[in-house]
Amino acid sequence: MLKFTCPYCGIEASETELHAGGEAHLKRYGPGSADEEFEGYLFLRKNPKGVHLERWRHAMGCGKWFLAARHTSTLEVFGTYPAQTHEPPAEILEKIRAKYPEALK
Amino acid sequence: MSDPQSALGGAVYQGYLTVKDAGAQGMLTLRGDHATLGAAVKAATEQGVPAQRQIEGGLGGGAAWASPDELLLFCDYSAAPEALEKARKALEGQYFLAADVSDARAIFTLEGPGIRDLLAKLCPADFAPKALPTGEFRRSHIGQVAAAFWLESEERATVVCFRSVAQYMFDLLSKAAEPGSELGYFAPTAS
Numbered sequence A: 001m002l003k004f005t006c007p008y009c010g011i012e013a014s015e016t017e018l019h020a021g022g023e024a025h026l027k028r029y030g031p032g033s034a035d036e037e038f039e040g041y042l043f044l045r046k047n048p049k050g051v052h053l054e055r056w057r058h059a060m061g062c063g064k065w066f067l068a069a070r071h072t073s074t075l076e077v078f079g080t081y082p083a084q085t086h087e088p089p090a091e092i093l094e095k096i097r098a099k100y101p102e103a104l105k
Numbered sequence B: 001m002s003d004p005q006s007a008l009g010g011a012v013y014q015g016y017l018t019v020k021d022a023g024a025q026g027m028l029t030l031r032g033d034h035a036t037l038g039a040a041v042k043a044a045t046e047q048g049v050p051a052q053r054q055i056e057g058g059l060g061g062g063a064a065w066a067s068p069d070e071l072l073l074f075c076d077y078s079a080a081p082e083a084l085e086k087a088r089k090a091l092e093g094q095y096f097l098a099a100d101v102s103d104a105r106a107i108f109t110l111e112g113p114g115i116r117d118l119l120a121k122l123c124p125a126d127f128a129p130k131a132l133p134t135g136e137f138r139r140s141h142i143g144q145v146a147a148a149f150w151l152e153s154e155e156r157a158t159v160v161c162f163r164s165v166a167q168y169m170f171d172l173l174s175k176a177a178e179p180g181s182e183l184g185y186f187a188p189t190a191s
């Protein structure tokens, strides 16, 4: 079972309390951007089998969006962090790279 | 004046514990920076602002931590409009949201032994006393629907859900409370 600790309410929430929100840290291309940029922002994801940085919402709980780092095939969780974070925290990156040096490149 | 009606009109199921529609209940949602809500909570409920995931007081006057920027306040049903006014007055000039949600919700009480076992059948929360001590306000889902609950003691708990799913919640809790279906994991069974 996949479990994340919500950084807002501190609950270790099981997957049924959560709603998946797709890849985190996307750069938004809005009005005025090139078609290719907008297409990339809207549709194109790397989606590797491995380490992902994702958006999740504690939907059946405190209701907040947060970010999480996990491995999609082993379900290892490297950590969760608040949605108001522009980059993954250094300690989470370290944990990931210690085990998967090629991840997130 | 019209008579306030709770969702199931005080329905009761007597199983290995008692499931009860707690009747019409005053409830307010208060949103804003918790650090600035103290006066409003005090004015509406006579309680302090609860710490993370805690509830201060109870159904007669209480404040529960719902999220980092949301509280659920409890008061008598008939006192809700006045409590709402008091909260609004106390927050004048600040950025906040206050709403009377009494008629949007339903409240059930569970009384008797085996509450942790009963809820554990229906909900993914960790019901170990260490993970969910009495006085902790937990939001999760019970069966298919969103719910919040807290244990006042090992033999008394309160469950909050949306009024539109009250019948589902009552049926679910009642089914899980059928005599003979005790789990006896957290609490020893009588039989």
Ligand SMILES: [Zn+2]
Pocket: A006, A007, A008, A009, A010, A011, A058, A061, A062, A063, A064
């Ligand atoms: Zn949460």
